[in-house]
Amino acid sequence: QVQLVESGGGLVQAGGSLRLSCAASGRTLSSSDMGWFRQGPGKEREFVSAGSWSTGSTYYADSVKGRFTISRDNAKNTIYLQMNSLKPADTAVYYCAATGPKINYGLRYERSYSYWGQGTQVTVSS
Numbered sequence: 745q746v747q748l749v750e751s752g753g754g755l756v757q758a759g760g761s762l763r764l765s766c767a768a769s770g771r772t773l774s775s776s777d778m779g780w781f782r783q784g785p786g787k788e789r790e791f792v793s794a795g796s797w798s799t800g801s802t803y804y805a806d807s808v809k810g811r812f813t814i815s816r817d818n819a820k821n822t823i824y825l826q827m828n829s830l831k832p833a834d835t836a837v838y839y840c841a842a843t844g845p846k847i848n849y850g851l852r853y854e855r856s857y858s859y860w861g862q863g864t865q866v867t868v869s870s
Contacts, residue, residue: 746771746859748840753864756830760868762783764825766840768863772777773797773816776859777825777843779851780814782836784867794826803851807833835846837863 754762764780779794791812794803802814813826825839843851844858 746842746844748842748859748861750840750861750864753838753866755867755869758831758868760830761826761828762865762866763831764827764838764840764864765822766824767820767822768842769821769861771842771844771859772818772824773821773842774818777815777817777838777848777851779841779857780825781832781841781854782834782838783863784833784836788835789839789854791852791854795823803860825868830866830867832870835854835866835868839863 748766748803750766756762756854769809777796780792781789784790791805792808793812795814811829817838820823840861841857842859850854
C-alpha cells in the first residue's frame with residue numbers, strides 16, 4: 745500500500761515562500777508520475793503542478809507558472825513544491841498524488857492518480 749504524507753504548509757504573508765514536501769512509503773516514486781493539487785475554501789480541487797519523471801516533463805497551472813517549481817529527490821523518495829511570490833489566492837489545502845494502476849488520462853486530471861496524501865494547509869495573508 746502506498747502512503748503519501750505532505751508537510752511544509754503553514755501561514756505566510758503575501759510575497760513569501762513555502763516549500764511543500766511529499767514523502768512516499770510503500771512504493772518508490774521513481775516508478776510514478778507525481779502531481780500537486782489544491783482545494784481552496786468553497787472551491788473544487790484543482791491541478792497545480794505535475795512531473796512526468798519518465799519523460800522529464802513538468803506541468804504547471806497558468807495561475808502558478810513562474811512562481812512554483814516541482815522537483816523530486818529519489819534518494820529520499822520525496823517530491824517537493826517550491827512556492828514563491830505567494831498570493832492570498834494560493835490559500836488552499838495542498839495534496840500530492842501519485843500515479844499507479846489507474847489509466848493515465850493526463851497528469852492534469854485527478855482521475856489519473858491512484859494514490860493521494862491527506863493534504864497540508866497553506867494560508868497566505870494579505
